[in-house]
Amino acid sequence: MALSFKTNKGTEIPLLEIEGGVYLEAKWRVFWFRQEYEKNKIQTEVIKNDEVGSLIKATIYDSQGGVWATAHKTCLATKYNDHLEAAETGAVARALALCGYGTQFGNELKEAGVSDGPVRVPQVQDKVNTDEVVSEIEDILQSKPKEMALKAIQKIFNKKRPSSILKLDPIELQNGLDILKTPDFWKHIT
Numbered sequence: 001m002a003l004s005f006k007t008n009k010g011t012e013i014p015l016l017e018i019e020g021g022v023y024l025e026a027k028w029r030v031f032w033f034r035q036e037y038e039k040n041k042i043q044t045e046v047i048k049n050d051e052v053g054s055l056i057k058a059t060i061y062d063s064q065g066g067v068w069a070t071a072h073k074t075c076l077a078t079k080y081n082d083h084l085e086a087a088e089t090g091a092v093a094r095a096l097a098l099c100g101y102g103t104q105f106g107n108e109l110k111e112a113g114v115s116d117g118p119v120r121v122p123q124v125q126d127k128v129n130t131d132e133v134v135s136e137i138e139d140i141l142q143s144k145p146k147e148m149a150l151k152a153i154q155k156i157f158n159k160k161r162p163s164s165i166l167k168l169d170p171i172e173l174q175n176g177l178d179i180l181k182t183p184d185f186w187k188h189i190t
Contacts, residue, residue, distance in 0.1 A: 011035060026093035030092065037062070040060065048156070054086075054087040056072065058070070
């Protein structure tokens with residue numbers, strides 16, 4: 001028997017069973033949100049998109065233009081053929097989860113190919129320690145040849161100097177750190 005739940009408006013929405021948990025797909029989060037708030041807006045922005053991967057920012061606005069939630073998602077090209085689409089879907093799903101759409105279904109999931117499955121991304125209750133993240137980034141970059149480290153900074157953060165990353169948003173720093181920790185990323189830096 002397929003799992004589902006009913007929205008406040010009585011619409012039956014299907015749930016997926018994944019790795020012993022229950023998950024609400026991004027498309028159903030969007031449907032549910034639009035059903036309740038027709039005049040609100042979901043906006044996405046491509047922060048980074050290249051042969052290495054994509055970083056997308058999604059913002060949820062109320063009908064007056066006030067921000068309800070913002071979320072990011074990074075997808076590497078080595079993991080997703082359609083990394084831009086996967087990152088956008090994941091960012092939207094995460095932003096909607098911050099608004100309560102789908103939060104009750106599957107926070108405990110491990111990353112299983114679901115584009116918005118939990119990864120090390122800061123949430124409201126999980127503040128990023130910028131100093132620690134920057135320190136980790138510096139440690140990784142110092143372990144690489146200087147030319148390679150500079151290319152990595154350019155590719156991930158679109159910055160020319162290591163010191164310029166200090167001005168970045170904590171979430172962008174965390175996403176960049178996650179990319180730097182991926183062994184496949186370094187195969188593309190020559």
